[in-house]
């Protein structure tokens with residue numbers, strides 16, 4: 001299928017075209033890559049979705065949350081796309097987030113589109129493919145793009161650089177200790193959702209929520225947050241509790257950020273971030289092909305033999321590249 005037809009399919013909100021387009025951007029083949037770039041160039045940049053990042057460790061209830069939350073949004077008439085950033089697939093070849101039985105009801109909803117993460121991708125590849133998949137979902141007219149990650153390695157950073165707003169899903173803690181959530185992850189969160197606030201777990205969830213609310217007060221970024229954000233709240237994905245409130249908090253935050261220029265500034269900063277990443281990636285790729293690869297191997301042998309210092313060898317290689 002040619003890219004003009006695919007682009008037209010996206011503009012017509014055709015889900016099969018979207019699935020095909022994402023397969024195209026995931027492909028490592030050089031001819032596919034060229035087609036993907038051509039396709040991305042044909043997209044209407046005026047079409048924008050609300051991009052929501054969602055992170056949480058396995059078992060915390062991400063699938064359950066996305067299904068309930070997604071169905072609530074489609075019930076409001078919104079079109080919802082779900083993408084996964086899953087670096088574990090890069091290592092194991094299998095995907096934690098790719099399980100087809102997840103989110104069964106949402107996947108049958110005509111207003112929803114769920115894309116499991118691809119297997120066999122490098123982290124850099126995961127970032128690029130996710131970024132491009134988000135753009136494709138926007139072009140296909142989705143109102144909300146949920147970008148999910150299990151938060152292994154760098155995946156949270158990737159998601160934070162892709163989304164307009166970041167949700168962190170936590171489970172109720174037994175004790176009064178914050179659950180070893182890394183500070184960096186806390187700092188990315190706009191809203192912490194303590195899930196499973198139902199039945200026997202309800203009071204533990206409320207205690208956990210209060211603990212995190214306290215911790216978040218210290219992390220308020222005055223320049224990019226309205227009063228009261230970042231915030232912690234309890235939800236029950238299983239019993240559909242608190243999801244409408246969570247959505248209204250999201251709308252409040254985004255409306256504030258749009259009105260104050262933060263939304264556009266964040267996207268502009270993200271575009272610059274990805275530009276830098278692509279340049280770095282391209283520069284590294286130069287080292288993988290001739291003549292740089294051969295020169296690097298030869299200089300490496302000299303360094304190993306002790307005839308050239310690592311610094312001098314690096315300087316020689318870089319000066320050769322600079323002349324190219």
Ligand code: GDP
Pocket residue numbers: 056057058059060061062063064065195196197198199201235236237238239
């Ligand atoms: P994921 O690994 O983060 O995607 O978590 P899942 O959505 O698969 O949920 C893991 C387990 O937690 C499942 O047994 C769910 O039924 C359960 N669970 C998810 N949300 C809730 C909730 O709101 N309340 C309760 N009690 N259990 C939940």
